[in-house]
Amino acid sequence: MAANNADQVVFDKVAEINASKESCNIRVKVVMLWKPTYINNPNMVPSLDMILIDQEGRAVREISNFAMASNENEYRLVPHKHKINFYKTTRVCVSTDFVDTVDPYHFNSFPDLLARNFDTRVAFDFLVELVSTDLMRVIVEYGREKRLMNLVAQDLSGTRIAVALWGSFAMKLNTYISQHNNETAPVIILLRLAKLKIWGGQPQVGNCLFGSRLHINDDMPQILDLNALDTHVESSSRTSQLNSDTVVANLEDYYLRFQIKKH
Incomplete structure (x- = not known):
């Protein structure tokens, strides 16, 4: 997602990600990480899924996928209507200047x-x-x-x-x-x-x-x-x-x- 030199990268806000963007650069924190499995084959892991949150507190689900999701509603887990995917050309590096100042919890009364x-x-x-x-x-x-x-x-x-x-x-x-x-x-x-x-x-x-x-x-x-x-x-x-x-x-x-x- 990010280049090695973060100073030269313009980062997109998670809230601004939409279907018209073919690619984006984001600086986010991984707040959840899990491996889903198929119901009929619990030993097979189709993807590595994450919940990511940016510095404004907006979250999105990421799927490092081997197979695409077939049920759109099942993947709408967080306050963002889109999911993003990692591909072979995606570049990831550790960000040392992420400012974690927003409460990542979203409670409803x-x-x-x-x-x-x-x-x-x-x-x-x-x-x-x-x-x-x-x-x-x-x-x-x-x-x-x-x-x-x-x-x-x-x-x-x-x-x-x-x-x-x-x-x-x-x-x-x-x-x-x-x-x-x-x-x-x-x-x-x-x-x-x-x-x-x-x-x-x-x-x-x-x-x-x-x-x-x-x-x-x-x-x-x-x-x-x-x-x-x-x-x-x-x-x-x-x-x-x-x-x-x-x-x-x-x-x-x-x-x-x-x-x-x-x-």
């Missing part, structure tokens, strides 16, 4: 989430206190196991919203609760790159297929600041009242919990 008052194709960061959890469900579909954990979370005002964590995210939270089931401290989670979907006619926050990160009572400023605040709201979000058991369920049992409507 609970009223906006419940009213869907934002572009729901774009991911956001989600910082909440847990109120309750259902049993972690192991759903078997076509011989493959899927783990799901349904939660209820609340903000500082006591407004609540449903959450669904899948796969390793469900397992991570379930393990945390089982290891801290005798504690009385609140459980604060920060879900980076969350998505909002509609389930059973109601908005529900969940993790993305790729790119999301789950922090549970971690030693980081966002969680510590929320934990230090007194919500003045009656809360049942204590580990002694959260479930850490697991139940095996049929896929049909899960979907039949909600009425199926035909249009």
